[in-house]
Amino acid sequence: QVQLVESGGGLVQAGGSLRISCAASGRTFSSYAMAWFRQAPGKEREFVAGISWSSSRTYYADSVKGRFTISRDNAENTVYLRMNSLKPEDTAVYYCAATMGILSTEARSYDYWGQGTRVTVSS
Numbered sequence: 001q002v003q004l005v006e007s008g009g010g011l012v013q014a015g016g017s018l019r020i021s022c023a024a025s026g027r028t029f030s031s032y033a034m035a036w037f038r039q040a041p042g043k044e045r046e047f048v049a050g051i052s053w054s055s056s057r058t059y060y061a062d063s064v065k066g067r068f069t070i071s072r073d074n075a076e077n078t079v080y081l082r083m084n085s086l087k088p089e090d091t092a093v094y095y096c097a098a099t100m101g102i103l104s105t106e107a108r109s110y111d112y113w114g115q116g117t118r119v120t121v122s123s
Contacts, residue, residue, distance in 0.1 A: 002026045002098050002112045009117030022079045022096030030074040033103040036081045038092035047105040086121045
């Protein structure tokens with residue numbers, strides 16, 4: 001069982017940067033592949049970035065590639081999403097998710113979800 005708690009969201013101007021975090025409970029955090037998804041108002045939840053348990057593999061949605069960086073600290077049971085060059089279209093609630101399976105871009109592959117943190121990018 002893993003509990004996930006996101007933090008660090010807020011209001012930022014377009015072009016700015018923000019780092020959001022996801023703290024996980026449980027001693028097996030290092031066994032999970034982790035991902036960030038986001039959901040904008042009126043839209044479906046979409047994959048943003050993912051990282052394998054060892055950090056050896058990362059994967060990004062085309063819309064954020066080159067601007068966002070996912071990382072994890074297994075000693076701190078935390079996964080991060082650094083977001084640079086933010087755009088108004090990045091406005092959404094960002095969720096972190098965990099899976100014991102392989103890294104995936106599909107939300108249905110993830111077993112555990114946080115409550116989300118809201119990111120608002122003003123133009």
